[in-house]
Each structure stands twice: as C-alpha cells, then as structure tokens.
Amino acid sequence: MSDVSSTLRTGPATGHWRTAAQQRRLRRRYAADRRMQILGLGAIGLAVALLGILFGSLVYSGYLAFAQTRVVLEFRIDPALVQPDRIQDGNFRSIIRQALFQQFPEVTSRRQQTELAKLLSPGAEWIVRDHVQANPELVGRTVNLLVPVADPYDQLSKGVIPRDVPESQRRLGDEAIGWLDSLDRRGLVRTTFAWELFLNADSRFPEMAGLAGAMTGSFLTLLVCLLLSIPLGIAAAVYLEEFAPKNRLTSLIEVNINNLAAVPSIVFGLLGLAVFLGFLGLPRSAPLVGGMVLSLITLPTIVIATRATLKAVPPSIREAALAIGASKHQVMMHHVLPMAMPGIMTATIIGLAHALGETAPLLLIGMNAFIPSVDSIGLLEPATALPMQIYSWADSPERGFVARTSAAILVLLGFLVAMNAVAIYLRQRFERTWS
Amino acid sequence: MKEHIVRSYEEELALLDRKIAQMGGLAEDALGQAFDALEKRDPRLAEAVIGSDKAIDLLQKEIEEQVIAMIARRQPMADDLRHVMAALRITSDLERIGDLAKNTAKRALAVSQEPYPKPIMSGLRNMVERALRQLKDVLDAYAERNSELALSVWREDEQIDAMYNSVFRELLTYMMEDPRNIGLCTHLLFGAKNIERIGDHATNIAEVVHYLVHGVSIADDRPKGDETSSTLISHQ
Amino acid sequence: MVVTGAADEGSRMNEQVRTGDIAGAAVSALPRGAGPAVTAKVRARHVDVFYGDKQALKDVSVDIPARAVTAFIGPSGCGKSTFLRCINRMNDTIPTSRVSGQITIDGEDIYDPRLDVVQLRARVGMVFQKPNPFPKSIYENVAYGPRIHGLARNKPELDGIVMSSLEKAGLLKEVRDRLGDSGTSLSGGQQQRLCIARAIAVSPEVILMDEPCSALDPIATARIEELIDELRENYCIIMVTHSMQQAARVSQRTAFFHLGELIEQGDTTDIFTNPRNRQTQDYITGRYG
Numbered sequence: 001m002s003d004v005s006s007t008l009r010t011g012p013a014t015g016h017w018r019t020a021a022q023q024r025r026l027r028r029r030y031a032a033d034r035r036m037q038i039l040g041l042g043a044i045g046l047a048v049a050l051l052g053i054l055f056g057s058l059v060y061s062g063y064l065a066f067a068q069t070r071v072v073l074e075f076r077i078d079p080a081l082v083q084p085d086r087i088q089d090g091n092f093r094s095i096i097r098q099a100l101f102q103q104f105p106e107v108t109s110r111r112q113q114t115e116l117a118k119l120l121s122p123g124a125e126w127i128v129r130d131h132v133q134a135n136p137e138l139v140g141r142t143v144n145l146l147v148p149v150a151d152p153y154d155q156l157s158k159g160v161i162p163r164d165v166p167e168s169q170r171r172l173g174d175e176a177i178g179w180l181d182s183l184d185r186r187g188l189v190r191t192t193f194a195w196e197l198f199l200n201a202d203s204r205f206p207e208m209a210g211l212a213g214a215m216t217g218s219f220l221t222l223l224v225c226l227l228l229s230i231p232l233g234i235a236a237a238v239y240l241e242e243f244a245p246k247n248r249l250t251s252l253i254e255v256n257i258n259n260l261a262a263v264p265s266i267v268f269g270l271l272g273l274a275v276f277l278g279f280l281g282l283p284r285s286a287p288l289v290g291g292m293v294l295s296l297i298t299l300p301t302i303v304i305a306t307r308a309t310l311k312a313v314p315p316s317i318r319e320a321a322l323a324i325g326a327s328k329h330q331v332m333m334h335h336v337l338p339m340a341m342p343g344i345m346t347a348t349i350i351g352l353a354h355a356l357g358e359t360a361p362l363l364l365i366g367m368n369a370f371i372p373s374v375d376s377i378g379l380l381e382p383a384t385a386l387p388m389q390i391y392s393w394a395d396s397p398e399r400g401f402v403a404r405t406s407a408a409i410l411v412l413l414g415f416l417v418a419m420n421a422v423a424i425y426l427r428q429r430f431e432r433t434w435s
Numbered sequence: 436m437k438e439h440i441v442r443s444y445e446e447e448l449a450l451l452d453r454k455i456a457q458m459g460g461l462a463e464d465a466l467g468q469a470f471d472a473l474e475k476r477d478p479r480l481a482e483a484v485i486g487s488d489k490a491i492d493l494l495q496k497e498i499e500e501q502v503i504a505m506i507a508r509r510q511p512m513a514d515d516l517r518h519v520m521a522a523l524r525i526t527s528d529l530e531r532i533g534d535l536a537k538n539t540a541k542r543a544l545a546v547s548q549e550p551y552p553k554p555i556m557s558g559l560r561n562m563v564e565r566a567l568r569q570l571k572d573v574l575d576a577y578a579e580r581n582s583e584l585a586l587s588v589w590r591e592d593e594q595i596d597a598m599y600n601s602v603f604r605e606l607l608t609y610m611m612e613d614p615r616n617i618g619l620c621t622h623l624l625f626g627a628k629n630i631e632r633i634g635d636h637a638t639n640i641a642e643v644v645h646y647l648v649h650g651v652s653i654a655d656d657r658p659k660g661d662e663t664s665s666t667l668i669s670h671q
Numbered sequence: 672m673v674v675t676g677a678a679d680e681g682s683r684m685n686e687q688v689r690t691g692d693i694a695g696a697a698v699s700a701l702p703r704g705a706g707p708a709v710t711a712k713v714r715a716r717h718v719d720v721f722y723g724d725k726q727a728l729k730d731v732s733v734d735i736p737a738r739a740v741t742a743f744i745g746p747s748g749c750g751k752s753t754f755l756r757c758i759n760r761m762n763d764t765i766p767t768s769r770v771s772g773q774i775t776i777d778g779e780d781i782y783d784p785r786l787d788v789v790q791l792r793a794r795v796g797m798v799f800q801k802p803n804p805f806p807k808s809i810y811e812n813v814a815y816g817p818r819i820h821g822l823a824r825n826k827p828e829l830d831g832i833v834m835s836s837l838e839k840a841g842l843l844k845e846v847r848d849r850l851g852d853s854g855t856s857l858s859g860g861q862q863q864r865l866c867i868a869r870a871i872a873v874s875p876e877v878i879l880m881d882e883p884c885s886a887l888d889p890i891a892t893a894r895i896e897e898l899i900d901e902l903r904e905n906y907c908i909i910m911v912t913h914s915m916q917q918a919a920r921v922s923q924r925t926a927f928f929h930l931g932e933l934i935e936q937g938d939t940t941d942i943f944t945n946p947r948n949r950q951t952q953d954y955i956t957g958r959y960g
Contacts, residue, residue, distance in 0.1 A: 316803035650945025
C-alpha cells in the first residue's frame with residue numbers, strides 16, 4: 001500500500017508555495033479580492049448617499065407642512081347672524097370678521113379691514129360653523145377657538161417669507177406683518193401639528209388642503225386592484241405552472257406575460273381609457289376603473305412571482321402527496337398553495353406597492369379630479385389618488401403647496417415602506433417554514 | 436476480467452495470491468524435504484523441515500489477518516468474496532499440509548538411526564511424488580483459476596488413496612515378517628498416512644478452487660480410495 | 672438470464688461452467704411458457720419506458736414476490752428508479768414519458784385506462800430518498816392519507832389508524848407526547864420513519880422505497896433496515912438502493928439494472944456470492960466502468 005501513496009504523491013515538491021512567483025500570485029489574488037469588495041462597497045455607498053439626498057431634500061422641504069400656524073380668537077356667535085335651527089346657513093363670515101376686528105380696533109378703513117380679513121384662512125369659517133353645529137347651545141354665546149391663519153401668514157410665521165427684503169418684493173406688506181406680530185405679542189399665535197394634512201380633503205387653500213381624499217381614493221383603487229389581481233393572478237399562475245400542457249401556445253402565453261410586465265404603464269392607461277371608458281362605458285375618474293387599470297399592471301408581476309414561488313415549493317412535497325394518492329387538485333390545495341401563500345402574499349404586496357405609486361395610467365383615465373370632500377368618494381364617483389394629488393399640488397402656484405407636495409411624497413413613501421416591511425416580514429416567515 | 440476501480444483493492448487481492456503461492460511453495464518444499472530426510476535418514480534436513488513450519492504458520496497468520504481486514508474494510512462481494520474466502524480456506528489447508536510434513540520430518544528424525552531395507556521406501560516415494568504433483572497442480576489451478584485442472588486433482592486423489600492402501604499392506608507384511616521392523620514400520624505407516632492426508636488437503640483445495648471459479652460446490656461425493664480403515668490382515 | 676421459474680432454478684444449480692452465451696441470454700425476456708413464480712405480487716412483462724425519444728427502460732420482465740423485500744441495484748441512470756416509478760405510475764407526472772408493456776399487481780393491469788391512478792397509489796405506497804414529511808404536524812402527516820381516501824369514519828377511528836401506523840413504523844414511542852409538533856422538527860431518521868408511517872396509514876399492499884436511507888446516518892439507517900425487515904411480513908417491499916451492502920442486508924431478491932435493461936435477478940445470496948452475469952459481477956465487485 002505504500003507504493004500506492006507514493007504514486008499518488010505526484011504534486012509539486014514541498015517548498016513550492018514559498019517561491020517568489022507564488023508569493024506574487026498570492027498578493028495579486030488578495031488585491032483582486034480587495035478590489036472586488038471596494039467596488040461593491042462603493043456601489044452600496046453611492047446608493048445610500050443618493051437615497052439620503054432624496055430623503056433629506058424631501059424632509060427639508062416638507063417638514064414645514066406638518067406644522068400649522070393658528071390664532072386663538074374669541075368668536076361671538078351672534079343669534080342675529082346664526083339662527084339656531086338653521087346653523088348651516090348662518091353668516092359665519094361676519095362672525096369671523098368681527099372676531100378679528102375686535103382684536104384690532106384701530107383698523108377701521110374698509111380697505112384695511114378687507115386686508116385684515118385675509119389674515120385668517122377661509123377655512124376658519126367652516127371650522128367655527130362645524131363647531132357650532134356640533135354644539136348648538138353656543139348660539140348667543142362666545143367661544144374661544146383655534147383657527148388656522150392664511151397661507152402667506154403661515155409662511156411668514158415659518159420664516160419662508162423673509163422679513164428683511166424690501167416690501168415690494170414680499171407677499172405681505174409691513175402692515176400685515178405688524179398684525180401678525182401684534183397677535184403674537186398678545187400670545188394668541190400658536191404653532192401646532194397640521195392635522196388638516198391627514199384629515200382634510202383637497203382644497204384650493206394650502207393650509208386647508210389635506211390628503212384624506214387622495215388616501216381614500218388610493219385605498220379604494222388598491223382594494224379593487226387587490227380583489228381583481230389576487231384571484232386572477234393566482235389562478236393564472238397555478239394553471240400555467242401546474243396544469244397547462246407544455247406546448248407552443250402556453251410558452252407563447254408565458255413569453256407574453258413576461259413581456260407585459262415590461263410594458264410601460266401608460267400603455268395600460270391607454271388600454272383602460274379605450275376599453276373600460278370607451279368600450280364598456282364605465283365612469284371617468286372612478287376608483288373602480290383605476291383599480292382595474294392598476295390590476296392590469298400588477299397582474300403580470302403577480303403571475304410571474306406566484307409561478308416562481310410555486311416552483312420553489314420542493315418537488316418532494318408534491319411527490320409525497322401524489323404518492324399517497326392525492327389528486328392533482330388536492331396536491332395543489334392542500335400542500336402547494338399553503339406553502340406558497342406567504343410568497344404569493346409578498347409578491348402581491350410588492351405589486352400593490354408598485355400600483356400605489358403609479359401615476360400615468362390614472363392620469364389617462366382622469367383620476368386627477370379635484371375632491372374637496374371625503375364624503376363624496378365612492379367606487380363609481382370621481383376620485384383621486386396619492387400620486388395624482390402630489391402631481392396636482394406640485395402644479396399649484398401657492399407657496400404653501402411646495403411644502404405640502406413634499407409632505408405628500410413623504411406620506412406616500414411611508415406607505416410604500418410600510419407595505420414593503422410587511423412583505424419582508426412575510427418573506428421571513430415563509431423562509432422559516434421551509435427548513 | 437476488468438480491474439477494480441480502487442487500485443489498492445486490486446493490489447491487496449494480488450498480494451493475497453502471492454502469499455498463497457509462497458505458502459504453497461513452502462509446503463511443497465517441506466513435504467519433499469521431509470521425505471528426503473526420511474529416505475536419506477538425514478536428521479539435519481529433518482530439523483530444517485521442522486524449523487520451516489514456523490514460516491508456514493506465520494504466513495497463515497498473515498493471510499488470515501489480511502482476509503479479516505479485507506472483509507471488514509472492503510466488504511468483498513461475489514467473486515471477490517469467494518476469492519478471499521478461498522484464500523482463507525486454502526491457507527488453513529496449506530497450514531495443515533505444513534504440519535503433516537513437519538510430523539513426517541519428526542518421524543524421519545525418530546527413525547534416522549534404524550536400518551531399513553531399500554525396497555520399503557519405493558511405495559512411499561511414489562506416494563510422495565504423486566502428492567507433490569497433486570499439490571503443485573492444485574496450486575497452479577488456484578493461480579490460474581483453472582477449474583479443469585482442479586477437477587482432475589480432485590479425481591486423482593483416489594490414486595493416492597490406492598497407493599496408500601498398497602503401502603499399508605506392504606508395511607503390515609514387513610511387520611509380520613519381522614517384529615523388529617515394527618517400530619520403523621509404524622513410523623513409516625504414520626508417514627504414509629500423513630501423505631495420504633496431504634492428498635486429502637490438496638483435494639480440499641481443489642474443491643475450493645472449483646467453488647472460487649464457479650460459485651458452486653462440486654456436486655458429487657468425492658471418490659474415496661482409502662480402504663485401510665476396514666482392512667484387516669489376518670495372521671496366517 | 673432472467674430466472675423466475677422453478678425449472679430455471681434447477682437447471683442453474685447444475686451448471687458448473689460459466690459460458691459466454693449465458694451472459695448473452697441474460698438480456699432476453701422471460702422464456703416462453705416459463706411458469707410464474709408462485710407468489711408473484713407484481714409482475715412486469717416487456718416493459719419499455721421512453722422519456723421523449725430517449726428509451727429509459729428496455730424490455731424489462733420481472734416477477735416480484737409478496738411478503739419479501741426485492742432490491743433493485745445498478746449504476747445511476749440505469750433505470751431502476753424509473754421502473755420503480757412505473758409501479759405506482761409516478762412516471763405519469765412527467766408529460767413526455769411513455770410506458771409500454773404490461774405491469775400487473777395481483778393480476779390486475781395497472782396501466783388499464785379504467786384503473787384510477789389515485790386508488791392505485793393508495794395501494795402502492797412510496798417512500799422517497801430524502802425524507803419529505805409535509806410541513807404539518809406529525810399527526811396530520813399520518814392522518815392525511817386516510818383522510819383523503821375516507822378510510823376513517825370518525826375521529827377515534829382516524830386516531831386509531833394514526834397510532835397503529837406510527838406504532839408499525841416504530842415511531843410511536845418517540846413521538847407519542849408530541850403528535851402536534853411539526854413533522855419537520857424530527858431528526859432525519861425519524862422523518863423517514865414518519866414517511867413510512869404515512870405510507871402505511873393507507874394500508875398499501877406494495878411499498879416502494881427509492882433509496883430510503885441514502886440521506887441518513889448509519890444508526891438511523893439500521894433502524895430503517897430493521898423496520899423494513901419487520902414490514903416484510905405484511906407487505907411486498909421493493910427498494911432501490913445504491914448501497915450494495917444494504918441490498919445484501921435487507922433484501923431477499925435482488926435485480927440488477929444496467930443501461931435500462933434488467934441484466935440479472937435472483938436470490939440476494941446468489942447475486943452477491945455468485946452472480947451469473949459478468950456485468951452484475953463487475954458492478955457489485957467495484958469493477959464497473
């Protein structure tokens with residue numbers, strides 16, 4: 001047996017590894033390893049930096065929208081202006097003006113009074129009205145309420161409108177600045193969280209504009225999209241993966257599904273416009289149509305991802321079930337689908353997150369409606385969606401919408417991050433059940 | 436026959452055969468020399484034969500150990516299994532042959548001082564020559580995996596038995612003729628019996644070779660020629 | 672030589688000299704009129720299997736006795752697993768596969784179009800190379816088969832089937848207190864016994880085992896082998912194995928496949944001490960290739 005080992009030992013003589021040539025080779029290999037690492041680190045660093053810049057700029061320009069400047073005023077609900085049985089039709093405009101003028105008795109000229117009235121947001125009127133409506137016993141009494149100031153004053157208070165430039169280049173004159181400062185000195189100006197951003201629907205006045213309408217619209221749209229794309233997507237994927245005969249037709253379908261996933265979303269928008277609106281005659285701007293169009297976009301993604309997860313279910317499980325006498329359908333329903341479900345959910349959530357951010361197709365079916373009230377939103381009623389809201393705010397001239405736009409983007413990103421987090425959570429659970 | 440994929444396995448099997456051949460050679464030498472010692476009344480040669488048995492025993496031990504190790508480590512199958520089992524059985528037969536040769540040599544030592552008439556040895560010599568040829572043939576049969584040769588060895592054992600019968604009668608006759616021959620003839624008788632036994636062992640080896648080659652035992656009963664157990668020569 | 676009839680056994684025993692034509696004849700099908708083995712449970716005649724254009728099995732004829740372990744050995748890709756999968760028609764799941772010839776179980780043609788595959792697979796259990804319990808509880812793993820085949824009318828009956836199957840698989844003692852645990856939480860050997868229990872639970876007549884121990888350590892392997900030995904009394908067991916030692920230890924009959932052909936079959940002892948065919952001999956002694 002010793003001769004065997006001697007014949008096997010045909011490698012280079014010992015000491016070969018210490019030669020200078022070998023050392024050079026070794027150094028080159030180490031250097032190559034390091035280069036590889038540095039390259040990868042650099043790529044990741046660049047991505048993180050770009051992401052940081054994006055978020056930084058969004059937060060920098062958007063954080064102001066989460067705060068709102070308000071003033072506390074004493075409103076006298078004059079029964080002459082508001083009838084207790086018809087509060088809805090009361091003249092709250094006058095009540096507001098009176099409350100304001102009461103603070104500035106020195107302002108008497110009509111022109112000045114008109115200017116002064118612009119200090120408060122037009123929304124103040126509705127806030128007082130809603131408050132009185134909720135508490136009808138207030139008629140005839142006075143009530144202290146916190147009402148938002150109009151956008152220019154809000155911007156002034158937040159320092160967006162500078163004070164140290166000549167008056168002619170400012171949105172607000174010296175007089176107007178004086179009024180706000182005077183209220184501030186009396187301790188009536190407060191800066192609080194801008195709950196309007198989340199609770200209000202859209203408005204032409206930035207300080208009153210909120211995302212509630214857009215969020216409701218997005219929610220309804222995604223609901224429709226979810227209800228359509230999950231059953232359709234899973235059914236299609238299951239059929240293609242498990243039941244379809246492997247022939248020319250099915251491979252053609254496969255290729256086309258893969259192609260559909262790469263089709264620009266605006267094309268789907270056009271399809272929706274032509275088929276759902278033009279041919280089927282569904283209402284414009286409705287979440288139903290929006291959801292249908294978005295489900296067209298998410299379907300290929302869901303089908304592809306579902307097929308991948310179905311493929312990932314170990315064949316041994318299928319064999320085990322088949323070998324014990326389960327039918328194809330039982331194998332599918334009892335074993336493969338339950339095992340693939342977390343993966344399918346992950347794929348669906350990512351697909352929906354994708355759909356949540358879609359703008360172009362919604363634009364084409366007119367889902368950029370101006371929705372001033374959440375109550376009016378329904379499946380067949382005109383609606384808007386988050387990305388559309390961002391789009392229309394970005395187009396608005398008022399100064400306050402700049403911050404509002406960034407804030408809306410942050411909210412949208414927040415939703416996307418939350419959805420992806422759920423997807424990651426599901427994926428981890430999914431991986432746990434494997435081993 | 437193709438070689439094993441594992442070369443060291445092939446080498447171990449070859450080593451086994453070499454050791455068997457070596458052992459067989461030693462056993463042949465021992466038998467031949469034991470008879471020479473008997474015939475020439477050479478106590479030194481007899482001593483040498485007795486000493487050489489150690490080497491045979493040692494080889495037997497080696498082969499046994501190697502076979503056990505191979506069964507444990509290689510788990511031989513089919514013809515390899517038969518090969519190592521054959522080696523194990525042949526080695527024990529050869530060891531017995533060595534012992535019988537040694538015993539014969541011891542008898543040569545015992546009778547080396549006794550005078551005896553020449554003709555007494557001729558029958559014995561024929562037997563020894565026959566046995567040596569049988570042994571050589573069967574070892575060749577093993578080395579060549581030649582079952583025909585093994586079968587012929589197996590069949591021809593009858594002749595050794597027949598020779599033994601005649602030697603038996605011859606020696607009995609000598610003893611009856613002259614009681615002084617009884618001591619010598621008894622030793623020679625045992626020597627002859629040893630050689631007959633060696634023939635039997637050669638036959639065993641032939642059977643092993645047949646099994647090794649074909650995987651089945653020789654079906655018939657072996658022809659037996661040794662009738663001495665029932666031979667009785669009455670005093671006339 | 673494909674040996675099944677008693678007459679062949681006898682003639683073989685008398686053979687003393689190996690001749691070339693015996694090896695040549697090994698490939699041919701059963702001789703005409705060769706009587707069936709007395710207790711043949713599974714019988715195959717002239718089975719060919721094609722995967723697309725590739726022929727995976729060529730003219731395989733074999734009789735497999737009931738209440739015994741039959742081992743299929745042979746190099747990878749020799750068709751032994753393919754043949755095993757013909758017996759419960761698992762090959763049907765491969766779209767391009769095509770089987771011709773005849774396979775019967777108790778005389779019933781299993782490729783008869785009127786025969787229901789699902790029922791066949793309940794009659795012919797299968798255990799796979801890698802333990803593949805469902806990612807469900809131990810109880811559910813065993814109860815699944817009886818449940819889909821409606822073998823238990825109520826919960827106590829189902830419990831009874833589960834318990835006795837686990838008992839027969841020698842696993843009950845180890846898992847009695849944790850039937851609700853996941854089947855995948857068991858060790859590899861326990862998982863494999865769970866898979867055997869799962870197969871037994873539907874009361875099969877034949878159990879196919881495709882290299883059941885190749886993923887297990889020697890101790891777990893020994894346990895499975897012991898189990899197979901016990902099960903032999905009630906089932907017709909057919910196993911594919913790469914370990915010739917295992918085939919030698921466990922089986923009573925052995926069949927050697929090579930390049931899609933059944934080269935030789937016979938009593939395990941004969942195959943491993945004195946194979947008739949040169950190819951068989953080369954394979955089991957490690958001279959293959």
